[in-house]
Amino acid sequence: MTEHLAVHGEQVIDGTGAAPIPDGMVLIEEGRIRDLGRASRLTLPAGTEVVEAGGTVMPGLVNAHTHCSIIPGLGDQTGQMKQGPLPSGLRAVGNMRRELGSGVTTARIMGEEHYLDIEMRRAIEGGLIPGPRLLCCGVHLTSSHGHGRALTTTDGVDGMRQRVRQNVAMGCDWIKLFITGGVSSVGAALEAYTYTREEIRAACEEAHRAGRRVAAHAHGGPGIRVALEEGVDTIEHGALLSDDDVELLKDLGRFLVGTFAILYHPDGIERADRHNRAIWEKVVALREQEAERFRKILASGVRYAVGTDSMHGLMWFEMATLVRFGVDPMDAVRAGTAWAAEACSVAGTTGTLERGKSADVLAVDGDPLKEIEALARPRLVLKGGVRFIPSPW
């Protein structure tokens, strides 16, 4: 007998941008969405188990940019990545559990050593540990003087091609490049441009020929334009994008993935690196510049999504920050669901509640369209129709 499950809430937000369905219900059959609508209008097959979730039923979250092994509050993020697979893996087990428990049903992992993300995906899919569905980029590509370098660096056109090929062979879905400097390291400045055009082109060519897409860590400066011209599919962070960069992103229809919690939340860079003057000065300066820039960027019509960049469990904070920056709450919800799925190239299977898609469902206590922080109160998480019930360890 086919098993059926129905999730009933005060409303259903399907993520397509359509108005919420009051007294809504989502009917699930064999891990997929079979139907949705007003509860009174749905015909439930005999034996359907109805879960009274209350609150708002919506698509599971898609964390468009995170990592498995990092806990930002412990400080020295690249130092954490330099550790061996065991300590990194132990942190990752808790992190992935936390992601799923907060409603994240799909996460794009933006760089690990040891192919830790591939191992985590295997463990999650094998039922050994709870976690979201992972999109992996394996070992990220950064130059010998670049941001994000831990154990592995990659230089030169041939080196880029080889690393991409190795990542593809290991089963990666995405390729991640570090194009500019970053906040959580003392090295390259935010607008420094650490790969040549030829190196970026080689990585994009190899990735695209293998049917993989390319994400670039880039805050600002000339590297953004070069990255986009050479085929990079998503720009990560983008705190200092120029108006011209934003126009180019729009013209090309590419996504900007914002990551705010790491910069603004007290458990982010602030917790551990407040006393590291070189990092803290970057944080203070960037908080001011980014808030001002992002209000304009988000209103410009550019396509965007959000990710927590290792701030596990804080997708709600990312979406709440969008609202703080002037985004309509429905768009903020979409930026963490439908649009994030588009940015990650998985919109065909997840990101919205539509017939035939994977039953990736989050129910929250309250109405995020009236109070965006309702997203911080998950009641029920289903990944592929399977219920995740947090246990108290």
Ligand SMILES: [Zn+2]
């Ligand atoms: Zn990152």
